[in-house]
Amino acid sequence: MKTDNSLPLEYGTEQNKLNILGFWIFLGAEVMLFATLFATYFTLEHRTGSGPAGAEIFEITPVLIETILLLTSSFTIGLGVHAMRLGRKNAMMTFFAVTLLLGLAFLGVEIYEFTHYVHVGAGLQVSAFTGILLTTLGTHGAHVTVGLFWGLFIIMQVKKRGLTPETANKSFIFSLYWHFLDVVWIFIFSFIYLKGMM
Amino acid sequence: MKRKLTLLSLVIGILAVLAGCEPVMVLDPKGPQAETISNVIWISIATMAIVVIAVFALLVYVIVKYRASKQDEDYEPPHIEGNPIVESIIVGIPIIIIIFLSIVTVRSTYEVEATPKGYEDQKPLVVYASSSDWKWHFSYPEENIETVNYLYIPTDRALEFRLYSYGPITSFWIPQLGGQKYAMSDMITTLHLAADVPGEYMGRNANFSGKGFAENIFHVEAMPADEFDKWVEEVRATAEPLTEDKFAELLEPGHLGQMTFSGTHLEFLPPPEGHNHGTKHSHEGEHDTDDAHGDVDTDHSAHK
Amino acid sequence: MSELFPRKQVMGFVFSLVLTAAALTVYFLDVSFAVGMTILLATAFIQAAVQLVGFMHAGESEDKVAIYANIYYGIAIALVTIFGTLLILVWDM
Amino acid sequence: MDYFDRFAIPHPSPAIYASMVAIGLTVIAILIGLTYFKKWSYLWREWLTTVDHKRIGIMYIIAALLMLFRGGVDALMMRAQTAVPDNKLLDAQHYNEVFTTHGVVMIIFMAMPFIYALMNFVVPLQIGARDVAFPRLNALSFWLFFMGAMLFNISFVIGGSPDAGWTSYFPLAGNDFSQSVGTNYYLMSIQIAGIGTLISGINFVTTIFKMRAPGMKLMKMPMFTWTALITNAIVVFAFPVLTVTLLLGTMDRLFGTHIFSMTNGGMDMLWANLFWVWGHPEVYILILPAFGIYSEIISTFSRRNLYGYTSMVASIVIISFFSFLVWTHHFYTMGQGPLTNSIFSITTMAIAIPTGIKIFNWLLTMRKGKIEFTVPMLYSVGFIPIFTIGGVTGVMLGMASADYQYHNTMFLVAHFHYTIIPGVVFAMLAGLTYWWPKMFGFMLNERIGKWAFWFIAIGFNVTFFPMFFTGLDGQARRMYTYSEASGYGPLNMLSFVGAVGLAIGFALIVYNVYYSTRHSSRNIGSDPWDARTLEWATQTPVQSYNFARTPHVDSIEAFWDYKKKGQPLFKGSIEKIHMPNNSGVPFIMSCIFFVWGFSFIFSMWIPAIITTIAIFACMAHRSFEKDDGYYIPVEEIEATEKDSEVLADENR
Incomplete structure (x- = not known):
């Protein structure tokens, strides 16, 4: 493989450039995936049947904690990529590890939130509203879970193989994914929670 | 060629x-x-x-x-x-x-989508047409009668059908009187029709609804107003009343012939009036229709 | 590229926090639905843009045009889908 | 024993038992044959593990043709059942299953793989690339589609086929009204195939954006590549909607949510809405590649450049955007107000404008040309009048008020067959015949091909034209029978006769493949049609690396200008070529997906969990794997190319 040294490592080879563009297009598809969930959510938002409405079950504290955790993790992975571009392998791995820990904490709070919903009678099968609420949050949560494993694998590879065009490329693409999950969360935070509690 | x-x-x-x-x-x-x-x-x-x-x-x-x-051997098509x-x-x-x-x-x-032209000034005849697997129930709230699988209508009068379903989505269609519209379980749709000419017409469910779909047909007869009134009187006097048990029996999946009852099922099994059935929120005015279940709300069309 | 301090990242992070705080006003203050939605739409989309440009480096490579075309197209279709669905099933039903 | 009851067919009939036996015997015959001729390792090495876009394309073709015949048999059964009033050939339940599987098979498992077959084979060659951007993912796409198709097809012998129509509207498809596992099959198999398609979409957009030959600017791409780009862009944005829709349907059926249900706030209209948000763009996903194929063929056999290239490109770009703005026209009668219906009527009819531009541009391409009526050209010329009828009836259906009368009738059935059959089937047959020599190194027999065309074209019109009339006369679609008094009998009989004609046409195509394989000349050179685009600049059969030297493009028809004006196409010397390694992972992973889907269909949670983990394990394996591919040395390329250049020169 030819390597172009004038560009950051993750853009170094032709295949790397393909991977990055391909991943951006995948993110375009993800935009539509979440848009469809949002469209469904907004349609069913007030169709609560005999179950509770959003305002009755949402709690600001865990939601705010989740938001701060995810925003910070988006920041730390940004720092990780910055460190990677400076060639600082250890700093980069540390930032990635911190990101994953923050993601893990986010997931923990989300699991707490879910058990809380079930507890107050807003389980998956209660109404159209609860069904789509938990499906939408669950889809985002599943993405975060996949991200945790993926990120872990990448840290392992960087540790073992060092910063090569290949591992740098994977790390950069993972950072795109993670930032994207943060963007999705911003919309969930604004238009599911805050709109529901307004 | x-x-x-x-x-x-x-x-x-x-x-x-x-x-x-x-x-x-x-x-x-x-x-x-x-x-x-x-x-x-x-x-x-x-x-x-x-x-x-x-x-x-x-x-x-x-x-x-x-x-x-038809062309010369050496004809070279131009580049345009x-x-x-x-x-x-x-x-x-x-x-x-x-x-x-x-x-x-x-x-x-x-x-x-509006009351037929030329009929705007008169009060339309309201008929609740509901489908169940695989038949049609026609309730005439003002006349207080109900039929199954056949529909009598007066000519020269605006008709307002309120459609809903006790099962899958169906589509109420009388091709010679007008277009079709879906009947669904969680809301009422309204179809405005009128007949100019007395006669017998074919009506059917046009939307696939399962095994008995092909036979999900009803018979329509349009007749002058006085004949229609006579028929209503006769039904009121002779037909047996529709009870809750009887109606539950009618809703069982299957095919039925034509049937006639006095009274309608609207009294004990209110139709899904209002646009967001089964919701708690109240947006401008929808709430009153939601509460008006017990009674037949003839002004409902004003919401459209 | 060689600067040591991640200026862009830190600014982006601070900006995100500020926008989140701004969005929270709809919860803590008593605002009308229209004002609240305006605030939320503004803060959410600005934050998304910050992430996209600041953190995700959408505009740094030679495929800038393709990437932006892809994102704009996606957002346009997403908005059409969401608002079209709402028009059909809620607002005009 | 109760556990196994769920696998039984709920509505058995002698026909189903017979096909069970037939399927079993065929499978056994294939296994024995492979073992006897010692072809297992060949199959594994050369096909199951291949990442070569050309081989994947050919596998797509085989699968698509198989599905074409499966769907075709369904169609014949339907036309036979409705040929006479009150027919007892099929009962209602069986008929419902047949039209459901006909729709799903034809759209998802025939038309989609067919367009991907041709895109796979042709696009990288047309842009002068070595392969697609992600060859391994390309193999995964194919195998996911294939396993999805197989999963759907076993529904017919294990557990029962779906019976709620290909649109599968809830609540009819919900647990209350559809108790068999049929709809689970629908949800899971389309989900698996759909993920494959989405991956293909991403793959091809990246390929076309990044891997074009030097000098080939976007506005110098061949028209088929343009349509492939736009089609895949639509795929990328439309298929996630399908993914979510199917997911929500699965949640309702398997996990008891109330998204589309009749109680607890569920909304049945939402399914219809989401389904068509995907469904309408899907129509354009099918039709756009066909437009590209016709553009290539009409231009080739008129011996002229394509008229109005810029407006052709503009029109497909506009179509791609508008395809997302019209979905409501599939359910004008659902009760939304006249405002919504009016808006969507206008957007719907507006699509006719760019489509019309294309029709006129093709006509203007033929004008002043030197038209040769080869088989591909016959299909293309036949397409224009038939598709025009489909198009104008589409405009008629787009008018909301009138649609209240057309909706759900045979008029609609006639309309969409008048668009899809010339728009997809004709195009695929034309494309297949056109690119066949590039794929297999010999040409299909022209005479048999022409016979097949006339059977198909006439049979098609005889089948579907009468439906416009029965539709206007009140015959609803999807009725398994009708009474004699309705008067639909004679026209339905005519449809049946036409369907038999169509069947003969397709049988002739099969015969043609057999005949040409045995009798056609193998000495056809690399450019038998005297065509204009880059795929004809490689040698036949195409080597694994496609082009020994990367072509340099200076004009839209670089290969034509190379032939006619002597414009240089290949510059520089031969260098070693980097190639990707074959991999068995896509195949194995797709097999796991098959079991995964099957477990969900029958709510078998333990295998479902195990296979889910296994799927992620495959992905993890891929993440850790180091695979740098291999190089083909210069000497080897020179040795293969020596023969070809001699051959090519002889032909010129």
Whole structure:
């Protein structure tokens, strides 16, 4: 493989450039995936049947904690990529590890939130509203879970193989994914929670 | 050779019309709404015929004139990128056609979604038409009678059908009186029709709803107002009352013949009035309709 | 590229926090639905843009045009889908 | 024993038992044959593990043709059942299953793989690339589609086929009204195939954006590549909607949510809405590649450049955007107000404008040309009048008020067959015949091909034209039978006769493949049609690396200008070529997906969990794997190319 040294490592080879563009297009598809969930959510938002409405079950504290955790993790992975571009392998791995820990904490709070919903009678099968609420949050949560494993694998590879065009490329693409999950969360935070509690 | 095909289509077309011997239902309207739609269809056929003829003529012209067998051995077709004038014509004419058809569509769509023209001043006859697997229940709230699988209507009077379903989505359709509309379980849809001519018409569920779908037909009879009133009187006097148990029995999946009852199921099993059945939130005014379950809310159409 | 301090990232992070705080006003203050939605739409889309440009480096490579075309197209279709669905099933039903 | 009851067919009939036996015997015959001829390792090495876009394309073709015949048999059964009034050939339940599987098979498992077959084979060659951007993912796409198709097809012998129509509207498809596992099959198999398609979409957009030959700017791409780009862009944005819709349907059926249910706030209309948000763009996903194929063929056999290239490109770009703006026209009668219906009527009719531009541009391409009526050209010329009828009836259906009368009737059935059959089937047959020599190194027999065309073209019109009339006469679609009094009998009989004609046409195509394989000349050179685009600049059969030297493009028809004006196409010397390694992972992973889907269909949670983990394990394996591919040395390329250049020169 030819390597172009004038560009950051993750853009170094032709295949790397393909991977990055391909991943951006995948993110375009993800935009539509979440848009469809949002469209469904907004349609069913007030169709609560005999179950509770959003305002009755949402709690600001865990939601705010989740938001701060995810925003910070988006920041730390940004720092990780910055460190990677400076060639600082250890700093980069540390930032990635911190990101994953923050993601893990986010997931923990989300699991707490879910058990809380079930507890107050807003389980998956209660109404159209609860069904789509938990499906939408669950889809985002599943993405975060996949991200945790993926990120872990990448840290392992960087540790073992060092910063090569290949591992740098994977790390950069993972950072795109993670930032994207943060963007999705911003919309969930604004238009599911805050709109529901307004 | 493409002419063969054109000719064939024409022949089939003529055959088809002859085979029918009478005009096809949709183009043989017996009420104002069906008439409006039938006119729209004829306008669209005429307009589209221009397009079809233009394309066919051009096609025949080019394949006859420019086939290789008619050309010199050494004829070298020219390289032409395109021509702005020609291209604006092939964009411009379709745009004009589409604008024309859009105007026709928008006007007629608003027309068929409102009380039929010429009937605006009278009070429409309200009929609740509900479907269950695989039959139709017609409730006449003001007359306080109910029928199964057949529908009697007065001519020269606006009809307002309130449609809903006890099962899958169905579509209420009487081709000679007007277009169809879905009947669904969680809301009521409204269809405005009227019959100008007394007679018997075919009505059916047009939307696939399972095993018994093909036979999900009902019989429609339009008659002058006095005959209709007489029929109502007769039903009230002679038909057995519709009880809750009886209605539950009727809802069982299967096919039934024509049946007649006095009283309607609306009293004990209110229809899903209001737009967001099963919700708690109250947006401007929808709440009162939600609460009006017990009674029949004849002003409901005002919400549309 | 060689600067040591991640200026862009820190600014983006601070900006995100500020926008989140701004969005929270709809919860803590008593605002009308219209004002609240306006605030939320503004803060959410600005934050998304910050992430996209600041963190995700959408505009740094030679495929800038393709990437932006892809994102704009996606957002346009997403909005059409969401608002079209709402028009059909809620607002005009 | 109760556990196994769920696998039984709920509505058995002798026909189903017979096909069970037939399927079993065929499978056994294939296994024995492979073992006897010692072809297992060949199959594994050369096909199951291949990442070569050309081989994947050919596998797509085989699968698509198989599905075409499966769907075709369904169609014949339907036309036979409705040929006479009150027919007892099929009962209602069986008929419902047949039209459901006909729709799903034809759209998802025939038309989609067919367009991907041709895109796979042709696009990288047309842009002068070595392969697609992600060859391994390309193999995964194919195998996911294939396993999805197989999963759907076994529904017919294990557990029962779906019976709620290909649109599968809830609540009819919900647990209340559809108790068999049929709809689970629908949800899971389309989900699996759909993920494959989405991956293909991403793959091809990246390929076309990044891997074009030097000098080939976007506005110098061949028209088929343009349509492939736009089609895949639509795929990328439309298929996630399907993914979510199917997911929500699965949640309702398997996990008891109330998204589309009749109680607890569920909304049945939402399914219809989401389904068509995907469904309408899907129509354009099918039709756009066909437009590209016709553009190539009409231009080739008129011996002229494509008229109005810029407006052709503009029109497909506009179509791609508008395809997302019209979905409501599939349910004008659902009760939304006249405002919504009016808006969507106008957007719907507006699509006719760019489509019309294309029709006129093709006509203007033929004008002043030197038209040769080869088989591909016959399909293309036949397409124009038939598709025009489909198009104008589409405009008629787009008018909301009139649609209240057309909706759910045979008129609609006639309309969409008048668009899809010339728009997809004709195009695929034309494309297949056109690119066949590039794929297999010999040409299909022209005479048999022409016979097949006339059977198909005439049979098609005889089948579907009468439906316009029965539709206007009140015959609803999806009715398994009708009474004699309705008067639909004679025209339905005519449809049946036409369907038999169509069947003969397709049988002739099969015979043609057999005949040409045995009798056609193998000495056809690399450019038998005297065509204009880059795929004809390689040698036949195409080597695994496609082009020994990367072509340099200076004009839209670079290969034509190379042939006619002597414009240089290949510059520089031969260098070693980097190639990707074959991999068995896509195949194995797709097999796991098959079991995964099957477990969900029958709510078998333990295998479902195990396979889910296994799928992620495959992905993890891929993440850790180091695979740098291999190089083909210069000497080897020179050795293969020596023969070809001699051959090519002889032909010129």
